Amino acid sequence: MNQVIPEQQCHCECGKTEFTLKGKPLMRMFCHCTICQEFNEKSFSDVTVFLTKDIEFDQAQNVDFKKYKSPPAVDRGKCGSCHKPVIEFLNIPLFPALTIIPSQNIEKGSYLPESCAHIFYHRRVNYINDNLPK
Numbered sequence: 001m002n003q004v005i006p007e008q009q010c011h012c013e014c015g016k017t018e019f020t021l022k023g024k025p026l027m028r029m030f031c032h033c034t035i036c037q038e039f040n041e042k043s044f045s046d047v048t049v050f051l052t053k054d055i056e057f058d059q060a061q062n063v064d065f066k067k068y069k070s071p072p073a074v075d076r077g078k079c080g081s082c083h084k085p086v087i088e089f090l091n092i093p094l095f096p097a098l099t100i101i102p103s104q105n106i107e108k109g110s111y112l113p114e115s116c117a118h119i120f121y122h123r124r125v126n127y128i129n130d131n132l133p134k
Helices: 034-040
Strands: 008-011 018-021 027-031 045-051 063-067 074-079 085-090 098-102
Touching: 034 045, 034 074
Parallel strands: none
Antiparallel strands: 008 018, 027 045, 045 098, 063 074, 074 085, 085 098
16 A cells, blocks of 8 residues: 655745655665765755656745755755755656755655665765665
């Protein structure tokens, strides 16, 4: 039986930029790439990935988007008020559109899956001692 996940509210650190998740997450992972380090101002990012069709986001005017590199062009957005990461969009031709959300922006953390992997681990700042694939 499929687990029904209720709508989940998300917001940036200051709460001025909000959006709603209407579907299940595809995965959660830790990214150690240098772009995520810069964008998140942390040694790695803890992100959860959703299909873009499952996101209700109508506050793009409150977000400052930037593409750090292309291709693929991940459009990374920070709140215009608190300047913290809010949401990222990944659109690759012939693939479903994906939305990447910093996991701390999702209010109902109990609905988050466990992280499944570390990616770009060769770019890590610190060694992480866990059993996840690296």
